[in-house]
Amino acid sequence: MEQLSRSIKLENLPAQVTYEHQDHLPEKIVQFGEGNFLRGFVDWMIHELNKQGLFNGKVVAIQPTPHGKVVPKLNAQDGLYTLALRGIENGQIVERNEIISSISRGINPYSNWDEVLKVAESPDIQFVFSNTTEAGLTYLEEAYDKQKSPLSFPGKVTAFLYHRYKVMNAKPEAGLVLIPCELVEGNGDVLKELVLRYAKEWNMPKEFTTWVNNHNQFSNTLVDRIVTGYPKDNIEEYRDILGYEDVLLTAGEPYHLFAIEAGEDVAERLPFHQAGLNVKWGPITPYRELKVRLLNGPHTMMFSICYLSGVDTVLEAMQDPDLGEFVKNGMIEEIFPTVKMDEKEKRLFVESVIERFENPYNKHFLTDIGMNAVYKYKSRLIPSMLDYIEQTKKLPQSILFSLAALIVYYHPDRNDGDFLIGRRGNNEYTIRDNKEALSALTKAWELFENDGADVSRLTTSVLEDEELWGINLNAIDGLNELVASNVSSILLHGMKESVRKLAKAATK
Structure with a gap:
């Protein structure tokens, strides 16, 4: 040839x-x-x-x-x-x-x-x-x-x-x-x-x-x-x-x-x-916010939920009716209103993001998106969360459900050198993050396991850590209770069923 x-x-x-x-x-x-x-x-x-x-x-x-x-x-x-x-x-x-x-x-x-x-x-x-x-x-x-x-x-x-x-x-x-x-x-x-x-x-x-x-x-x-x-x-x-x-x-x-x-x-x-x-x-700040919030944010929001629901890639997640609807709802209903940009340009960008997520030629693994997920959550989703709360005086359900899912994703089954190993059914996955994040989540899960499976102790320990999130999330009224409730649901019913319950609650 x-x-x-x-x-x-x-x-x-x-x-x-x-x-x-x-x-x-x-x-x-x-x-x-x-x-x-x-x-x-x-x-x-x-x-x-x-x-x-x-x-x-x-x-x-x-x-x-x-x-x-x-x-x-x-x-x-x-x-x-x-x-x-x-x-x-x-x-x-x-x-x-x-x-x-x-x-x-x-x-x-x-x-x-x-x-x-x-x-x-x-x-x-x-x-x-x-x-x-x-x-x-x-x-x-x-x-x-x-x-x-x-x-x-x-x-x-x-x-x-x-x-x-x-x-x-x-x-x-x-x-x-x-x-x-x-x-x-x-x-x-x-x-x-x-x-x-x-x-x-x-x-x-x-x-x-x-x-x-x-x-x-x-x-x-x-x-x-x-x-x-x-x-x-x-x-x-x-x-x-x-x-x-x-x-x-x-x-x-x-x-x-x-x-x-x-x-x-x-x-x-x-x-x-x-x-x-x-x-x-011209100035790139508006486009950086657009990309970070409406492309990178949904990626971080979805990775742990979709992976622990049994799928491995972004495409598989978008093809699943429950998971795809969750991603779109969180993106459009909770993140979209917090981005300060022309409405038409925002909508065109969201449409392009959904097309990219549904690209049949890209094999974008959720565990790759999950690398350094604590920092990504802090930089990509916390700002949208805080702006949403300020705008609506309500807690963003999808964003906070994803925070609960991240905590569950970081549940260590065992150590492996500098990283942790989590478990999805019979399969293991590697949890890669900086030492501070891995140490904080490990200690929080040890509190849970040594303290009669008290989910509120687990979430309180995680959410109060300002080094992780840049803010004491427990100071936000009702946030700890909602995240703890979501963690309990995930541990009791499994991730996929918890996503369905969240969707049903949203339609009421």
């Missing part, structure tokens, strides 16, 4: 594959990272811009770590790869396969740092994108050697900017727009602070710091798309569809959201919105 490359003949491609190759475009973007997410998100967007003649530029992908394996594959395929989008969009099942041609080449900076510096010298370069994971957007103490690539991502950016500053004589127009995509709040601000820290510790001139501050823009961003990467479990099916070999085949969902904190000048140079892409320019 022929390998994907620029020599592939368009007439040989099957009808299910689209390919619009753009040659002879200048390199305008430096990208630190070449993984699945950037290729399925940013590089796809640049490809869309190029197809419509709105950008006409290519991406240079820089390998972020010494042990990366993507760059040789990327160069062997002339920068090409296939993006397969699968899911539900506007009520219709979507299956799209497109060869993406926005990447010109990949560079390994550890063996070809001089090539990276040549890119820094190019007047065509305008933007820097990145996704080096949360761990990449951190400080690493290291020495500066102009002949070698720094190990850290912020160190690379600092050295790249410094070389550009020197070669281009500190011209204001040499400044770049840096748009990090790491899942770190205030990612642009964090990157800028790190660059300035390296510049100081590497004794770079103060004029360089001034140039960085005055002529380079660091944008905070919010990204949202599930990119699952290489579909190894059903690769033969994809090979039959594509008719060629692609070792960088990347799968993802159709939905995407990119919020970028930048001005109109940047939006005009990167006109994503003109290409019909779901990109929002």
